Amino acid sequence: MERIPKQRIKNGDSKFKQIVVKSDQEQTNMSLVVTEVDESVVPLSSHAPIVSSYNERIRPLLDAVDKLRNLKVMQEGIQLPTIVVVGDQSSGKSSVLESLAGISLPRGQGICTRVPLIMRLHHHSKPESELHLEYCGKVVSTDEINIAEAINMATAEIAGNGKGISHTPLTLVVKKNGVPDLTMVDLPGITRVPVHGQPENIYEQISGIIMEYIKPEESIILNVLSATVDFPTCESIRMSQSVDRTGDRTLAVVTKSDKAPEELREKVMADDVNIGLGYVCVRNRIGDESYEEARIAESILFESHPLLSRINKSMVSVPVLARKLVQIQATIIAKCLPEIVRKINAKLNENVSELNNLPQKLSTVSEALTALMRILGLSRESLKKLLVRGEFDEYPDNKNMHSTARLAEMLDKFSQDLKNSSQNISDREFLLDEIIVLEETKSVALPNFLPRSAFLSLLQLKVKAISEIPVSFVAEVWDYIETVVIGVLMHHCGNYPPLQSSTKRAALNLISKMKEQSTSQVLEIIEMEKLADYTCDPEYLAVWSKLMKSLDNFKQVIEGPVTWIADIESFGRIDLSHLDDYPGVRDVAFDLKMRLTAYWNIVLKRMVDSIALYLLLALNKLVNQGMEEEIVNEVLGPLGGGIERLMDESPSVTIKRGRLNQSIGLLKESKDVLAEIIDRIAIADD
DSSP states (O other), X not given: OOOOOHHHHHTTOGGGGGOOOOOTTTOOOBSSSBOOXXXXXXXXXXXXXXXXXXXXXXXXHHHHHHHHHHTTGGGGXXXXXXXXXXXXXXXXXXXXXXXXXXXXXXXXXXXXXXXXXXXXXXXXXXXXXXXXXXXXXEEEXXXXXTHHHHHHHHHHHHHOSSSOOOSSOEEEEEEETTOOOEEEEEOOOBOSSOOTTOOTTHHHXXXXXXXXXXXXXXXXXXXXXXXXXXXXXXXXXXXXXXXXXXXXXXXXXXXXXXXXXXXXXXXXXXXXXXXXXXXXXOOOOOTTOOHHHXXXXXXXXXXXXXXXXXXXXXXXXXXXXXXXXXXXXXXXXXXXXXXXXXXXXXXXXHHHHHHHTSOOOOOOOHHHHHHHHHHHHHHHHHHIIXXXXXXXXXXXXXXXXXXXXXXXXXXXXXXXXXXXXXXXSOOSOTTHHHHHHHHHHOOSSOTTOOOHHHHHHHHHHHHHHHTXXXXXXXXXXXXXXXXXXXXXXXXHTTTOHHHHHHHHHHHHHHHHHHHHHHHHHHHHHHHHHXXXXXXXXXXHHHHHHHHHTTHHHHHHHHHSSOOEEOOSXXXXXXXXXXXXXXXXXXXXXXXXXXXXXXXXXXXXXXXXXXXXXXXXXXXXXXXXXXXXXXXXXXXXXXXXXXXXSOOOOOHHHHHHHHHHHHHHHHHHHHHHHHHHHHHHHHHHHO
């Protein structure tokens, strides 16, 4: 895989979609879709890990999503791909999670999960497991023996010691040999009737949390169903169907298969509740069974039970469930991350724009501020009159200040200079430039075809020859604008000498910046004209057709005793005697000359028009926004000397500015996280 530079990732480069994840066991390529593994051929050895992990490929992606979640990027309205575990109370949800993680979770009457529990499972090769909790800005280490108690204590700290629930998540990190690389969010079990001191609106509270997590399109719903109940009656099914009608992002795991084996195969095959990602039937750990013993018992159950053994092996056992979850997770992450990058960039640009549009932080003595605002207002109005509207009533006798007239004269001269320069580009004899280029661009091909490369070569030479004229013109325009702006500012600052130096300095700085920007823009226009030959102007074909009418006369002169021709429009009397040495290329050279002549007129007009329109836009920006901002910043700066103290900013603006800065910092950090993760993947692939 091509290594992807961080900056390209930050800009939402499309290469981000080319993430490839490979299974160590199946070596199956995954881009946006992960190829399903046929679990029926995978042995359920009791000594094998619970799943063949995709650590080298999946882990960086999973780390990226986990880091974004820790950064609370979801508070910015950016949803993350998440496996959400839901189920009715007593459906066996905790037992399924225990089987996947290989640890014991809190048990008891009523609701045991009272906060969203983010379970981050991480396979590692060390024999010793590592567990810790993250919540309320703290990291608390624990172990397998004390994990249930640690979760209860953390839950009590988050949601209180009663039976209430909270939206604040608790993260459990499990690093253990043999566990699948998964991140899941376990939510409170659904109950309708409050018991044991639960709040009266417990159902509404739980529903609110569940809907918050399963509604986003990026969420995969792991719906835990008990084999002992009718699936259509499950509240968790009703909730998941309300947000995922097609079932395309819902996977069902059926627990307690050993307690209700009758017709279980028919129930999962019929799929009356529309589970798009399929079913997996499991046997939970019973009593004091170890997890290894439970897996062995589960394998024997689905291989030997007269009813359960009829269920396809790709739909049974905890290892199969783990593999499906890893695959689904890889698919949804690879699918969603490019869109996450796009949303982060869009949100960041939106916040930066909003921040830039906030009022500048200004502070001044009332008299100085009043004077400054008056000067700015009068100066702006004067510049609008002179540079935009063409009114010069304030300077009736000073023709140099009649700006629109002077700019129009300068533009006319620029246009004429371009035309004059173009007519003197080449001192060579007629068609000689074209013939030389045609000779150098010929190839093994049919004769008398006009190669586009020849046209472009001549065009580029012509554009290069006149390229200094537009640059000089723009510099001349801004030198003139500078005299007008300085004259207006000094006129209105006349009664305030302390402000004259700072306003003049501000104007000079701004004009210098805009001159640089205009020069860059003109250079881009020149480069565009060199890049390609294009126009939609019908004048090109009309002029070319008119010029080509002289071709027959041209041929007759070439073949006859006369050595000159005078009836080709705009070329005057032309000596043709030197063309006797080029009999095979003269006609094509003539066509090339006429095409370039017709197109060059359009190039010159387009260049003049583009530069003129750009300068008009720049002048409007100068008058309407640029000048005031530059002057205020200069006056309030340490060299201004016109303002003695800063004015206080309103609390609402201060709060908004702080919020935007915090959001921008978070989004920038999120971009860096994604760039680093994808860079790691690219390095691994290299």
